[in-house]
Amino acid sequence: MYNPLHSERSVPKICILLFLHNFSNSLINRMAQSAVAFNPAYGETAPLLALESDYEPLFEDIEERAKVERSLLKKLDRRMYLLGVIYILNYIDRQNIAVARLRGFEEDLKLEGSQYASCLAIVYVGYLLTQVPSNMYLEHIGRPSIYLSSCMILWGFISMLTGAARGFYDALIARFCLGFVEAAFFPGALLLISKWYKRDEIGQRTAYLANGLLIANAAGSLLASGILGIMDNAHGIAAWRWLFFVEGALTISVAICAMYILPDFPKTSSGWLSSAEHSLAIRRIQEEYTVDDSPEHPFNGLLLALSDRKVWLLAIILGLHTFSSSFHIYFPTLVQTIGYDPIATLLISTPPWLTAIVAVIVISRHSDEKSERCWHITCSMGIALIGYLVAISTMNPVVRYISFFLMTQIHAGYVCFMAWASTSVSDPPSKRASALALINTGGILASIFVPYVWPSSWGPDYSKSFGICIFANILTITACCVFRGHLASLNALTTPRVLVGKQYQYQL
Template identity: 55%
Template sequence: MRSSTSLEEKLDADVKSGEARDDPDAEFGGSEERKRLERKLLWELDVRMSVLVVIYILNYVDRNNAGAARLRGLQTDLHLQGQEFATLLSILYVGYILMQIPSNMFLNFIGKPSLQLPICMMVWGTMSILTGITKNFVGALLTRFFLGFVEAAFFPGALFLISKWYKRSELGLRVAILYCGNIISNAFGSLLASGILDGMQGKLGQAAWRWLFFIEGSLTIFVAFCAIFILPDFPATTRARWLSEEERRLAMRRMEEDAGVGDEAETESGGHATGLWMAVKDWKVWWLAFAMTSQVVALSFNAYFPTLSATMGFGPTVTLLLCAPPFIFTAILAFFVSRHSDKTGERFYHITVSFFVGIIGFIIAISTMNTAARYISLFLMAQSYAGFVVLYAWVSNSIPRPPSKRAVAVALVNAFSQLGNVAGSYVWPTNWGPTYRNSYAICIATSGCAIIMCYVFKLHLQYLNRKLDEEEASRGVKEKGFRYLV
């Protein structure tokens, strides 16, 4: 009897093994059941990842609230002279640049973004609050430096987290939704700042601009605490009730199929120094870093948006309210541009057409001081972010594996591009206003440079795709494997 039962079990195992070979989705119950499970997995992921948008809004609100505070006395109360305000803006990016690569390497090592990202968020919320109690330039300089130091963990970490769960065909839309947090923060931040600056002047003996830092920093700490219980970890390190073992295996299978190599569990096996070296010696990483740096200079108007809006001649409250519509429009546009880019599998034109429209906005701003025309130019400038979002997705698409290399590459490109923010902080000196013609001319030049670099990068990826075609043809492979998106 035992022998008979053992034989039946062996035959049953052989049948299942044969089915698995015939149907790669057999372990998930077949292709139809896998599709159902995949839809459920993506829905659960999207819900949890949505907290990243809220975090990114607060990330940029805490970073850029100095521009709004400047309108209501920060510069006067801290006795800032000459280029000291520009230095306050630029010093943030020194710490921001220094910490991005180490932070992502550490994130790949521990595999716990649900802890690392919220803890860093709590610290930067505290630094924002401390900015509100500073009395002089040196105190503000120190808080701004350390604010950038801890904020560095978030964006490259969030990009890496997303790239560990979503396929290339899904990545552009998710990066767009994440980056919309940045774009919306310009609108939401201006509206929030308008309310605080208008209603909190003199409360408890404090200036309204100080309340701006107190309130926004406190809100950041509260959201960070909530995020600990919402954010997922990586597929290889997640141990949570929301994800079944079957869903976890499917998440890893999806990414292995997308990259063509089964190395998604590398988070647990190391390879971090190797990933660093692989990223540093890959010229694609540096080319993308320089292209993004050039465009970041062109986007430097973002930090001075309230100042540029003020050139239309309205009071502080109206000026801040007028900052919101261009970025609301941009957030909506970025969503549709990225979604279309994902559907078509095309990156270059979705990026460069947006940059070119931005250049038209700079030209209009140079050409006239007419109020209506200048406001339209702000819309055209702001929509450049739609192309910039797609460029971020292109970075992750172009460095697909191994994960340790992707972690470093994403951080390196983003960190290096922040040099554009350091330089951009000095592109808008007060003595160039109110026309800021020289500033806009610099933006035109750097945006044009980014377009040219993207074109060269596209040609290189097309060359690599042709080589992959030739290799597969020589081996007689019928079905196409991995290809770079261009």
């Protein structure tokens, strides 16, 4: 029987049909992978979803994958712990000026009026100028082990130069340069964490990073008390100058080690992972965010971040939270209002931060387990609010000291918030890099004005300062609830599909 498809003239037709069939299948698959729900009210897209068929199995069975994944996370965590150490030094080098104030910093430099507050604030101007372009550059080169470590060496050197300041302008310039270089670290660290960990893993790892700030407040006070006590007038140099020299040198030493320990991004890391672990590291994030991870121009990501309403809301929340938690910048001064000498003040400043470390670990882990952020944030904010109300109502040394323990619990909410931010703005990678820096810029803008919230003339009760903290605290809680409602509305737009996992809607 004659079959027209077997004729020679039918060959071109068959080729055309096959081409159209393959092209249509490819187009349908691409549309399925890129499927989003659009919300005209917000001008945003709902969370991206992944189909089971989108990913070929990387391992023969689930148990084999789980075994490789455990090995990957174990190796990765060992290296990522260094981020917490770096954050300790980042904070110490930025805030050791508050400790130096207890031992003659203002008097030796002949600071007057608001000049000390200006020295505190100027560092955040440097932060403001650098954070966004720094994260864009880091996303472009993909080598945090080299970039972040190099920045760390520079800020350690600048910190040492601060100890050689002879007047207000010397200190002001050094502090500006310090912020200009230090700015690369925190948003860069958040970007690095988001490159390796899944959404239900980020909270706990962000907690390890943020605990560096709390340990810096606790251990930093102990370290400073030792330096101030031992090195006072050693070789004719004031103790506060030795504080900058020693802590800056320590930073440089750790930075050199970080060059060999910190991981790069999954696609640029090599040598410390097996081939299976390396492939799984890349696949995990592809499955998690369901986006094309191919290189793109960093400015495209910046434009996407600027046009995303979630980024602006998160930046506002962080700015309000920064005002609410501003007490930690002046913590040694606040503790001194109880009536102890400088060394004793530094020693009793430690316990409140130790309890905060425990709270951060417990609350962030529970937040990860429940995949919930908002209520964990507001709970810690509420505890801090009680602390502010107690501090504003009495100058009793015992009661006021107890209030400091309550205040420090606010940092557990900060950790949960940063994990929330990291998972709420995630794709594409260049957008994530710019978004994290822009969100952190909200906190930096607030930090520029925070030093002026705690003038010496408002002491020793600082009731006006605590009043500002209370107002900012209430606004932060309100803004978090508004943001939660916004994400819930976006989740409601998600088209029902077969999910690879349960993490593909926004965490609330």
